[in-house]
Amino acid sequence: MSTHDVPPQEPESGAEPDAGTGPSTSPAARGRTGRIHLPAHRLRWGLLAVAIGAVVAALVTMLISGFRSGSHGxxxxxxxxxxxxxxxxxxxxxxxxxxxxxxxxxxxxxxxxxxxxxxxxxxxxxxxxxxxxxxxxxxxxxxxxxxxxxxxxxxxxxxxxxxxxxxxxxxxxxxxxxxxxxxxxxxxxxxxxxxxxxxxxxxxxxxxxxxxxxxxxxSDQSRVFDPGTCIGINQNLPTNEPTDCAKPHAYEVMSMVDLGAHFTGSTPNNGDQDKFMQDECAKVAGDYLGGQDALINKTLTIFWDNLDARSWLVGSHKLNCLVGKGSQGGFSTITGSAKGDITIDGQAPVPPPSSGRSTPQPLPGAAPAPIPPQPR
Incomplete structure (x- = not known):
């Protein structure tokens, strides 16, 4: 007997990948809004980069193939x-x-x-x-x-x-x-x-x-994992399969957010989802990682997915706040839980020189900077 699986259909909305060029460098680390395009992948992810000493909105479009290998599934x-x-x-x-x-x-x-x-x-x-x-x-x-x-x-x-x-x-x-x-x-x-x-x-x-x-x-069909779950990595891409956080992985789940408790009625647009998730993920990051400076010192990035109308209308209203680190062509490999000591691509993270010293920190509970409109 045999079993064959259908990969999820491509979302109707979201940015298309660059077909002929490699990923561009996001200027988010320099305090500006940027986008990264990863060729040949298809699930849109929104990322929130936290720059030195302040929360800065940085949407990064990533198209991650979670269920496909080759052209025949x-x-x-x-x-x-x-x-x-x-x-x-x-x-x-x-x-x-x-x-x-x-x-x-x-x-x-x-x-x-x-x-x-x-x-x-x-x-x-x-x-x-x-x-x-x-x-x-x-x-x-x-x-x-x-x-x-x-x-x-x-x-x-x-x-x-x-x-x-x-x-x-x-x-x-x-x-x-x-x-x-x-x-x-x-x-x-x-x-x-x-x-x-x-x-x-x-x-x-x-x-x-x-x-x-x-x-x-x-069941709730939302594609979410419990907080504390680490998702494996293979060739710089997430495997969509939980793994021990002590083993190499792509990212870690910090929290689960129910957008249905905040938005009612029709499907919230991606901009509204991003603003809400930016605030929710930024709030949880300090407690989860062990301090306001932990995200910066560990050189990590917060990110999340979006929900489209097809998901929203059937009752999938939940998203995860995730923490990891993007790299050329996908994700860096993280070993160890983000709550403690980690290595990134086999090396201990090196905090930015000004982290925690000369740059003012946001007040507790302060909202992140607003997200400028992004081309779709």
Missing amino acids: LEAHDPGGAAPTGRASAAFGTARSGDCLTWSSAKTLDLNKVNCADKHLFEVTADIDLSAYPGREFGPGSRFPDSLRFQELRDEHCAPAAADYLGGKFDPRGRFVVGMINPGEPGWRNGNRTIRCGLQVVSANGNPTQQTVGRVRD
């Missing part, structure tokens, strides 16, 4: 494995819409049905018998589809199934993605043409290894 499958037998075969063969599945190995998919209130990896949205479709492609003796064809089938059948299953309330930028389990090549040879569509949480390399609890329709 991500998959975890074992088409050459043994034919499914016993409990795994029974779990696959009887799984219906609303069932929840788990497994211990992504290669063999040793499936077990579990109560959706317990930890699980996959919530079934539909079971579809491909043999019921006209034509010879899925008929007796037909060839086992390759991974690209299965991804096309997933897009054709499983994406609509997810929308129907959730009554149209699926967040394409949320923490759940559309997946599919096929019968595997041995099962296909034995005449099994049924695929199971579902929803799952995946890491950046596509492995559906992040467990969830409860049904998706009853």
Whole structure:
């Protein structure tokens, strides 16, 4: 059996990446507003840079690919494995819409049905018998589809199934993605043409290894993590998978902010979100990091995501305040929790010369400088 994942769709709003040039240097460290464009990535992040001795608004557009590897998406499958037998075969063969599945190995998919209130990896949205479709492609003796064809089938059948299953309330930028389990090549040879569509949480390399609890329709789909969580790093990009903060990582979660408690009605625009998140993240940074000067002395940056209308309208209203450090082409590698001693790319951070000495500090609770309008 195999599972294939659909990467989140690209947001309709936000800046486009520079296609032919490398990242430009943000002038935020010099006290001006700046933007960084990272080519070939697609999730817009807003960043707040704190300059020497004062909070300075600095929006930095970063497009981070969280769920895609190559042009054909991500998959975890074992088409050459043994034919499914016993409990795994029974779990696959009887799984219906609303069932929840788990497994211990992504290669063999040793499936077990579990109560959706317990930890699980996959919530079934539909079971579809491909043999019921006209034509010879899925008929007796037909060839086992390759991974690209299965991804096309997933897009054709499983994406609509997810929308129907959730009554149209699926967040394409949320923490759940559309997946599919096929019968595997041995099962296909034995005449099994049924695929199971579902929803799952995946890491950046596509492995559906992040467990969830409860049904998706009853869950907040916001893509957020608990405070204190560190997110791994691979080739200067976040993996979207939690890791031990003592290990190399891209950034750390400082807090979770519910924009729904502040904004009511229609989706707040990015500018209003940025102003609110700038204030919230700046307020939490001192306490989280251990002092007003800690962010500056550790040469770190505060940043956050934005919510678009598709997310807002289905009830995804939460964002994280994050702390990390941008670098050429992505993120620097941080080792250690930002609450204590850290290294950045293997070196201890060197505070700016004037930090904590000659430059006036903002008063406690002072609002950051306003964010100038940014081109979209």
